[in-house]
Amino acid sequence: MVHYYFRNSLLAIVGIVFAALLMTFLLWKPEPWLLGFLVRPPQGRDIASWLAEFQRFHELLLPVPLLVAILWHLFALVNSGREGDDRLLWLIAAAVVGLAAVAMALTLLPPAEAGAFWGFLFSVANAVGAFWLATVLWTPAAHKYDPPGSSSLRGMTKL
């Protein structure tokens, strides 16, 4: 049993680190490049400083899905799943992440003259996506098929 907990805890940590690294990469290059086309900052402010603030906002936002992912992993590690799968719980956790992202984006995202919606959409997608990435392949065995898409992805990756 020690082996089970060790292996699955390690996988969960790998999942969290993987999601954090991937999101960091997305926020470093591809997303700023895309948002550069989609967002027009307010007058007197250049896009570079807007994007820098967008990235700083994610330093506050991204820990939320990763923290929820840690809680999910802890649950999946302790709970056996004998009473049935807990996809509903995963969906609730994802919804919590999404709602938190909406609230934070509405209050903390830098304003824009045009394309603010895109900044808002990217923030929510980043949060929910980080949670999904941290759990889809790395959820402890008893609940490994609860995250949506995990069956197909695990089938492809043999994880």
Add this chain to the structure above:
Amino acid sequence: MSYFVVGMGGSGARATEALLYLCAAGLGPDELRLVFVDSDRANDAWRRVGELVTAYGEIRGLVQLIQKRASRLFHTAVQIQRADGGALVWDPLATTTVGPHNQLNRLFAGLAQGEHAQGEQLVYQALYSPAQRAANLTIGLIGAAVLAKCFDPGQAPWNRVIPQIRQAVANAQSVWFFLLGSLFGGTGATGMRLIPRMVHESLVNRMAGANPNQAALNQAVAAIQAQVRWGAAFLLPYFTFTRPADPDQCGIGPDPATFTLRAQQAIEYFNQFARAPQFNRVYALGVQTPVTQANFSLGGQQQSNTPHVVELLAAGAALDFQNCPTAVNDQIVNELRLVARGDPQNDPKTNQPVDRFEWQDVPPIDGRSVQEWLGRLADAAYAYLKLFYPALEEVRAGKRVGERTPWYVDLLTSRGVAPAAQGARAKLDAMKDFSLAFFAWLRGLHHGAAGMRVELANIQAFPDDKPAGWPEPQGRGRTTLLLETNRKGLSLDAVWKLMCDQSPGRPKPGLAGLGDFFEALFSLGR
């Protein structure tokens, strides 16, 4: 390697039952050939053995499809040497040469023919009382003469057993021939004396050729002696019963008052008069106080004796015998093995001596602890009955979303197994039947010994045949099913998690995927 075990009579049947559980636990040899002898085929113990053999075969058939096994559960390939017509048990009275007979009168009328017929009839009348001659023989054989007359080496199963032994001897391969039966009852007591002798004689005659001279006979005897190990578990009186006061209900049959005397006479016979073959090793097993069977029946389905720890020891003896040498320094080995137990210890609560039968009273088999190995089987069977079989039933009924249950996906559906399909269903039901029978047997062991407190298992964990209602052992300090102290039992939650953690495999042809499922289950307790 040819390992024959002959189970004779009701006690032999129940010892065979224990033997099958030991083999399922992985304590048996690679291959075991079973021969069953009883004139009371309808005995409830044979029904149980028949069901066990079927379930064992189904499960063994699956796991043997796995090339590299991690577990030894169901390791032994059990072959039944069936009687004519595919019958599980060879009934000496159903011999085809003289036709079916259920009374000595009819049997001897058919057999005693030719120039010595009159003389044989006189001997027969001298040996048996009128009541014995008219007795119903299907409840058990009366006397060696009947069996000796009925034994036919050309008849199944002997027409396969004897050539197999002969072939092995010719190829200089070792053969183990072990007898399981009582020395105090009917069929067993008779067969223990005669079956090895008849088999030995048939072997010598075949090996010596059609017109043997003394040299050829001696050569055949020497070859058999060198390759065949003869052994037996002599079950001494370990149960009794109360005969009804009405003699019509008793008929001519075993009388518990004579059990001890009969056993003494049998031992005396083996000691002084027994001819070849000489047993290389015999195990004498009995108890201080025989248990009284609750229900009296002369035979048939109504005779359903409770399992007894002596039968477990006899089954262990049948497997321990595999280490018996034929000769040491060219001297034939003849051993008598006895199992002894410690003196009763005082109960700390009552300060009275209590005679406990515990795992330390069960000798290891080939250096392996019976408690530990049966414990693994118990863990797997318990988890199957409490967790997996009910879940599969729900999947089959469409009541449960099985698509997100990891063990179901990885070990069954991804390997091409559909639990609702006819073939898979039969195997899954076989495991359920086997597991239920195993726990019933374990419970029976605790109820079957008078004067002894049997403490082998936590029987409160499986009090009846309804696993849904079995209480689940809780807490960190829970005991394991067979009271092992040297390893922690897995909780059902832990078993479920570990089964979910099995690697998904590739689709396999036929039911091989289901074999993986069982193997995963059996390997958890290693």
